[in-house]
Amino acid sequence: MMHGQSKLKAEILSEEEIKLRAEKGQQILDSLDYFFKVRKNQVNQPEDQLAFSELMAKLCPEIATIYNYRREVLQTKFDHLGGLLSESKNIDIYKxxxxxxxxxxxxxTILLKQHPKSYTLWTHRQWMVLRSQExxxxxSQINQENQFKLIEAIKQEYELCSKMLDRDERNFHVWNYRNWLSSISAFGKEDEFTKKKIEQNFSNFSAYHFRSKYFMKNYNQSENIIERIKTEQILGLLPLPFERLKQETELIQQAIYIQPKEHGVYLYHRWLVGVVQPFxxxxxxxxxxxSIQLQFNRPVTNVENSFEIFNQENVLKIINIKVEGIRVIISFEEQQITNLKIKIHNQIYENQSKETIISEDESSKFMVPSEINLTKNNDGFTYTNTIQQEFQNAINEIHKYLEENIDFIKQVIEEERENRFPYIQVLYLLQFKLRTQKLIDESKTNAIIKEALQHCEQLKKIQNDHQAQFLYEFWSQF
Known part of the structure; x- marks a missing residue:
């Protein structure tokens, strides 16, 4: 079985059947050779070209050149008929x-029923949707008397995707096509659709993956982010609205409870919980x-434009910023340092810039704006890191959310003591908690590390493999 579809048994062919297949293969090669000659010489009329390319598409549905040829012919006919329709507004031309x-x-559609995972067919269908929109x-421009109906191809495409995903719910070609449709239209109701597919089968990881893509695309639009900052204060900076996040967490917790041995539900849960990690x-x-070297609570990327440095209120020119995992080394123009101020900006929050959008790769990077005051003398240096109380409240809320999810996974462990997945899950969630705890009270991180090592020992008893060893070595480094 694969994706709920039975695998066909290997055929045992007779010599006669092998001979017939070889002859058919040669006929296909001869047809392709003739097709490429026709393609090169353009000897037929458009109607003949369409009929011929249709025959070739049915014979060789994976050959991209056939569809390239067909698109050229179709585009010629679309342009010709579109021009005539604009001039005459004739109902027969419209038909x-x-x-x-x-x-x-x-x-x-006929070809996709036979070849549902053909890249060339799905690409050709995308092209047709775009031409239909044009x-x-x-x-719309010439329909002043309402004598013509719109094609509205996109609506029927969503229905096609639904039917095909009923046949094979993990066909990633269909999921990708639906994802593409949702990027050019708003007909799909993807929130409802993916939730329905998940509730039909909590093991449908394709639905989880597409749902995560939908959330990142929908909620990380710059207008949405700015509005959320205004309405939800600092928690509006999170990649998902916090209440929406909690609702989604309840859905995936239900899935874990029903399917505690399904790897996919844990992966989606891990993504969902990890998406709000602050740094x-x-x-x-x-x-x-x-120079100055800062340590963050987690590895950072793309923070080069987030820093400002002042010495005695004078702005220092930053020469270089080097990122090494959790460490950031900032080099600036050399001078004697007395009182240093380092500002770390979250540009979305501070500027409310609609040009600043959290990309999908950076969606889990909730940057905490900071202002660090540092004093340097002969005995060394001291510093204070000022974080506004509203940010601290948000971090505490995230920390509480992490603890609630860890407690849930511990309950799963109580009922699934020989199941490796909840042990692995709690180790990743404790990693998230460790990072957040460092921003609240680093003195309490040792308790998290001790607990994680205990879970590592339990995991090794259940499954002493490379993954268990990796997690043990990760936590041992602390």
Whole structure:
């Protein structure tokens, strides 16, 4: 079984059957050779070209050149009929245009039923959707007397995806196609659709993956982020609205409870909980007259534009910023340091800039704005890290959310003592908790590490493999 579909047994062919297949293969090669000659010489009329390319598409549905050729012919006919329709507004020309579009969609549908995982067919269908949208725009411009109906191809495409995912719920070609549709339209109701697919089968990881893509795309639009900052204060900076996050967590916890041995539900839960991890400065490790080294609570990336440095209120020119995991080394123009101020900005929060959008890769990077005051003298240096109380409240809320999820997984462990998945899960969640705890009270991190090592020992008893060893070595380094 794969994706709920039975695998076909290997065929045992007779010599006669082998001979017939070889002859058919040669016929296909001969047909392709003839097709490439026709393609090169353009000897047929458009109607003949469409009929010939349709025959070739049915014979060789994976050959991209056939569809390239077909698209050239179709585009010529679309342009010709579209031009005539604009000039004459003739109902017969409109019917010809609609018939051409519908017949092409029907052909692709027939071929997709036979070859549901064909890259070339799905690419060709995307092209047809885009051409249909262009024709809809043309019809809208000339349809002053309401004599023409729009094609509205996208609506029927969502229905096609639903039917095909009923047949094979993990066909990633269909999921990718639906994801593409949702990027150019708003008909799909992806929140409802993915939730329905998950509730139908809590093991449908394709639905979880597509749902995470939908959330990142939908909630990380710059307008949404700015509005959330205004309405939810600092928690509006999170990649998902916090209440929405909690609702989604309840859904996936239900899935874990029902399918505690399904790896996919734990992966989605881990992504969901990890998406709100904050990061900020926990320590200043080294200060020189031309550099400073900061330590964060987690590895950081793309923070080069987040720093400002002042010495006695004078702005220092930053020469270089080097990121090494959790450490950031900032080099600046050399001078004698007395009182240093380091500002770390979250540009979305401070500037409310609609041009600043959290990318999908950076969606889990909740940057805590900070202002660090540092004094350097002959005995060394001292510093204070000022974090506004509203940020501290948000960090505490996230910390509480992490603890609630850890407690839930511990309950799963109580009922699934020989199941490795909840042990692995709690070790990752404790890692998230450790990072957040460093921003609240680093003195309490030892208790988290001790607990994690105990879970590592239990995991090794259940499954003493490379993953268990990796997690043990990770936690032992602390």
């Amino acid at each position: 010809q245009l609609v018939k051409l579009i519908q017949s092409e969609f029907m052909l692709i 024709i809809d725009q043309l019809i 900020g400065v926990t320590k200043i490790e080294k200060v020189q007259n031309n």
